[in-house]
Amino acid sequence: MKSVLAIDDEPTNLLVVQELLEDEFNIECMESADNLEEYLQSNIPDIILLDVNMPGRDGYEICRWLKSEYEYSTIPVVFVSAKDTMEERLVGYDAGAYDYITKPFEYPEFLAKIRQLDKYLDHIYRIKDDYQNAFATAMQAMSGAGELGTIMQFLDDIIDCTTYRQVAERMFQTFTTFGLDVRVQIRVSGEVLSFSPDGEIKPLEEELLAKASGKGRFVDSGTYTFVNFEMVSIFIKNMPVDDQAVYGRIKDNMPSMLNGAEARLRALESEIVLNEKKKALNFAVEKIHSALGSAKHKMLDLKQHNSKLIEHLIGQMEAEFFSLDLTQEKEVYLMKILEKNKEKLASFHDDGQKLEVIFNKVIDRLQKAIN
Known part of the structure; x- marks a missing residue:
């Protein structure tokens, strides 16, 4: 049941209102508005029934105050007054009243108006609930969209890790x-x-x-x-x-x-494993390259050593030919043997150089493959 607050300085009027409404509403009565502000701090009625002529502040002033306060501005105020002129009704409307009931009123008419207001409030409350639900849904959707955007940004960023x-x-x-x-x-x-x-x-x-x-x-x-x-x-x-x-x-x-x-x-795990293998292969290639360089220097040294050795041997044999009783044909034959072996040694060195070229090509291909 909805709550109704009735304010009237005549106790008899309050008693009539209470008897008419208590079966359908939670009714509270006040004989003045002096304590209204204190009352509203802990009780917000759905409807306020307000007399116009009261000691102190009149009903119009109270209504204007209610409509100026955000917390109470949506409470419908119904004036219940003996003043029935068009001017009085306009003043009540201008103050923010929802309706104006003239005293003395017909009970059926009074009940019909309050019940109609009750249905109106049901409609308003449903609209308010729908709005709040729609707003909450929209806020959740916006939050969800923002969170999804954050996730998408994360997925984009970790590619660079x-x-x-x-x-x-x-x-x-x-x-x-x-x-x-x-x-x-x-x-x-x-x-x-x-x-x-x-x-x-x-x-x-x-x-x-x-x-x-x-x-x-x-x-x-x-x-x-x-x-x-x-x-x-x-x-x-x-x-x-x-x-x-x-x-x-x-x-x-x-x-x-x-x-x-x-x-x-x-x-990343695959990249790290691959990089480790790549480092190991690079290290092996560097070692091979270093070994080939060392072998090349040794081959050059060996070629020079062998050439000097053959030249020395040829010189010695030429010197000894005079002391040997050899025919000219025999000398020529022996010199040809020495020259042929000299050429073979040179050929061996050339084969070593060709092998070095092959190894260098293999190294180049390995380096291109791992880089």
Whole structure:
């Protein structure tokens, strides 16, 4: 039932109004408006029935005051007065009255007007409820759209992350916009890495993350919530359990965010492994290149040494030919043997140079492949 406040300095009039309305309304009566402001601080009636002629402030003045106060301005005021002229009604209308009932009134007419006002208020309250619901829905939609935009920005930003710590730091930045206090644990390449916004994570927090990681996608305990994926888990320490709308949106958004984080972690893991292999291959190529350079210098030294050795041997043999009783044909034959072996040694060196060219081409191709 709706509440009605009747104000009249005649107790008899109040008694009549109370008897007419008490079966359908919660009725309160006041013989003056002196304490009206104090009364309204703890009681807001749906309807006010107001006499015009009263000691102190008259009904018109009281009505103007009510309409000037934001908290009371929407309460419909019905004047119940013996003044029945057009001028009086216009004054009441100008003061902000909803209706004007003349005393003495016919009971059926009085009840009909109050009941009509009751139906009008039902309609107004429904419109107000619909508006509030629509406004709340719109605000939730706007909040959801803003949160979705934040998630999309996060997914775009983590593409540029080149370390696991950078991924965790970008997650902290995003969670901060949601007002969440979070810890992050990443599991990659046989390692377990735990992070907090200030860099230091408590051993107990790290232990809780590890234990919760195998207990399902969401693990809830009061304001604590753990969200688990294969490579990443988060520990939310201040879930807004008192706001079911926000709580629900956070749970809806977390899978998208962590799916994106995990995809980046997988790619980053592969990139890091590939970079390690690339570094190892570069190191091997550098070693091979260094070994070839060293071999080249040794071959040059050997060529010079062999050439000097053959030249010396030829000189010695030419000197000894005079002391040997050899025919000219025999001398020529021996000199040809020495010259042929000299040419073979030169050929061996040329083959070594060709092999060096081949190795250099292989090294160039390896370097192009890994770079």
